[in-house]
Amino acid sequence: MHISDGVLPVGAALASGAASLAIAAWSARRIQGEELPKVAVVTASFFVASLLHVPLGPTSVHLLIPGLVGVLLGRAAFLAIALGLVLQSLLFQFGGLTALGANALMMGIPALICGWLFQTFKGQARKRQVLVGGLAGGLGTVFSGLILALLLATGGEDFFGVARLALLAHVPVVAIEALVSAFTVSFLLKVKPELLQARDALHRES
């Protein structure tokens, strides 16, 4: 779920924009200037991943995968997510242009937290890594639901109901995100474990 234009009070939109810019700059600082293109190309793949439908009963949901992006990219995740959101807004109008900052906070902060959680608690054992990966994936969605609700609530008392409902709408997705993340982590552990070991996958293994 992305916030469109005109929902947030203009103050909240501007403030979250400023906050996002600051975090994005911090996120970019770890990356050497000339390696920024790598973030861009990787972002394209997350963009594509977020278009995947997962069936849920009679309907289907899109994956959000903030947790997974955090697990894979670490600190660069925020930058990648912000970039991906710009493109979603430009191409599809998923999320308004004036609400970009808010959307970046909503997806990017969970990614940073989950990336940190995964690197801190993953341990060595395979089972544990899969479990922590799944938790990170699920929590990522919980956090974005919470941030979305908070942002909506800046609109005043009238919006509390919508905020509560938006949070509720994330609940069924949490389980799906957690499971898909766990399976992805498990697959990567078997096939290319170095992607999960490195602090961020953008550095070539060499």
Place this chain on the structure above:
Amino acid sequence: MTGTGPGDIIVATPGILPLVLLILAMAGALLVVGRRRAAAKRSGHSPEQNWSVPVVDGASQGQSLFHRWDARFKLVSLLGLAFFIVATRSLTAGLLALGLAAAALAAARIPWRRALRRLLAMTGFLAMFVVILPLTAVVQPGDTLLVFPEIARLPFNLRGLELALSICARALAVALLMEPLLATAPLSTTLEGLTRLGVPAKVGQMILLAHRYIFVFLEETRRMSTGMNVRGFRKRTHLETLRVMGNFLGMLFIRSLERTHRVFDAMQARGYEGEFPGHGQFQAAPADWLKGLFFIALGIALLVLDRLWLP
């Protein structure tokens, strides 16, 4: 129904609510079917998931005042206008903005179909407001409430509805403005304009690169997904589907990371050292200034109108 003054409580005749719900449900169903049809049309009657992505600058070859406008001015004034629009509060101002955006779209001679696609993408999110806000908006003195006897505890607050509709109007207006802003020049020109405005050049380059590789990865994803389907895979609500999706995502990431490194190599091999060379020449003509001032003035007028005169 009786009485329409502000602050009234209107009690609806029993039976209206199911009727309204029925109409809403039908409208929703129509919308879903329409979207599916449109999607099927775009993807060449393919029964697979529709992987097509619209081209941002699809109408960049046209001729209009937007096409001829210096990208720097276009960006500043239309983005400025967008922020003025979202700063308004009243429904009237929102509707005015919507009319303005529609006029701009017409002036840019952009096919309505393109703009419509943008609007459709927001329907889910906006529908949530239209349905929920009237029911949950806090009742203030002076609010007109509509009470359905079937759910007497949930009064339908017309102020909430107005709030929701004004949100929709603003969101649609800004979404429509995106087309004259983005579709009337090649994306690279627009982004170079952004750079000339002082935004770090890397931002524009990253957007362009990501944009380019979205199409490459989409194509890969489409082929992988076909590969699974012809081996009998069908997405269902069960664990096995999620496991396969997990593998699929993992594979997508591995392939894209490998691609990432190769692309970076290819850039370096042609002399990339952190800077993309620029191309365009920007020269501001008086007309650029005039158009810019016009749109900013419109935005300010709209905001002033909204804050001073409109309820």
Place this chain on the structure above:
Amino acid sequence: MHQTHRLPPMPLSGDTLFDIRELNFRYPNGRQALQDISLCIRPGDRIALVGQNGSGKSTLVRHLNGLLGVQRGRLSYKGLPLRDQHLRRARLEIGLLFQDPDDQLFCHSLYEDVAFGPLNQGVPTEQVAPLVREALGQVGLAQLLYKSSHHLSYGQKKRAALATLLAMNPEVLILDEPTANLDSAQENILIDLLRDYSGTLICITHDLLFAYELCRRAVVLDRGRIHHDFSMRELVSHRPSLREHGLDFSFRLHAPLATAATLPAAPGAAEIPAPPAPQPPPATALDSPALVELRDYHFAYPDGTRALNGINFRLKAGESVAVVGENGAGKTTLLSCLMGIRQGRGRHLFGGRALDRKRRRELWRRVGMVFQDPADQLFCASCADEVAFGPRQMGLDQNEVARRVTAALRRVRLDGYEERVPLHLSGGERKRLAIATVLSMEPEILILDEPTAGLDPQGEELLVEILRELPQTRILVTHDPYLVGQLTQRTLVMHQGRILQDYATAEFLADQNHKSLNALALTYKAACSREIRELQHQHEHSHPHRHLHEHPHRHGDLVHSHPHEHEHEHAHGYTHVHQAHSEEHCHPPQPRYHDHAHQDHEQEPHEHEHGEDTPPRTQVQ
């Protein structure tokens, strides 16, 4: 050339462009990719870098423009190691064509892509536009100047990628598998361009026919070492060393055509007589019903491109059909329509009934499709899972799944690979695994899209062997007339979305020799292979003898080069003169590597084949 103000090329002292000494490279995963490489590349050299998949060719060329740093050993370009400022300058004069053009076209439009290099070279902005136009004109894409690369076909992308390098006017051009997936017409464009190129050319390729045309020197890599440094003519004419390096493509030159007799008996194919004379295909199996049929079928892409126009096609059980045609002729679209992946206008019958959503799933059970790129089909963490995926989706029980996995893996010679990770396999193994994933579903029809793309000759030979054993009805899409001859009895020639010809494969093969299908432009290859065949058969007799010679060679782990005397089998080089249709010809001995006489050798019986112009004789006294 326009007068442009780019940086002038760096001066060259001496006659060595690249000087590589004892270069070693080990990947972080521990794989030793290069070992003690010593190589000297002079300006104007035209080198084919050949060797099996995984022999280190790509790793070596990535050193040549500093994409990989030297770990151990020395590498210098124009006298200096590739570092810092020198590396930056060197990259601007060394062009590297990547295998996948999508890696190289990273800008928003072709114009920006092609301008990227020259602008980095310091060409002023106002001079770039004519350069870009010229470079795109050279590859025949001038009309697509402002197109985004995702609107181009594969062949166009490949040419555009080359244009991005040509615009830089490089001193050295390095090509990594330039002809993979290109049709002959596109390949010819490439050859014409490269033939005119005057700088140093280094070309990685499995396609020795292509290399033979362009290169004069052949460097053979084998498991990370330089095994031989030949002249191109010597390499292709020396069959034993080709075979040793898995490069022997001569099976392509000598193989007989597939006829019903050489193909395994397939149900329905049995009644076909084994004629060298072409048979009209409709007569072959009139009574057997069509498995799949398209009637007056049309397909257009959403952007309006008409990909199929009025296709009529019947596939009967037991048939083996090749679909050939230039890039963009509609071959792959035809396959996806046959599979029901795309739906066009017209009748699509499967088992005699119209295809609907339900029957499409049935179709996918009974028709297996192997994609061009195995990466699109492999997404599991182990080979066993991968092969079991299809049967599991079909709902088979555990034992049956296990049985099918074992059988399918054995079929493609991958027994014992159950627990290996598909992503870590070599290109050839991945291809075979992709085939196994389809075979495990026990399909009646097998559809193969360019099955040998990107394989080295040895992998190709094995694959052909495996495919020939499979009993399934086959549809094969390929650019390669050799495969057509080996694997099919009937050929569809497609051109611009239509079926141009539908006849027996023997007729097709005869046809292309007569150049009647200029859309395919196969003639140059035919000429090349004839030339090589003449070079090759002359050298195929050998005998043990002692002599002195010097060349880099390997003893176990030690590579060295010195004149030494030893006894071994060695082919003899003869300069052949064959007068067409004449009985007389002489074989004067060529003294290379030999300082001894060959007593009576001229009189020994030895076998060789003659070019098509001469009547075949097997024994020469």
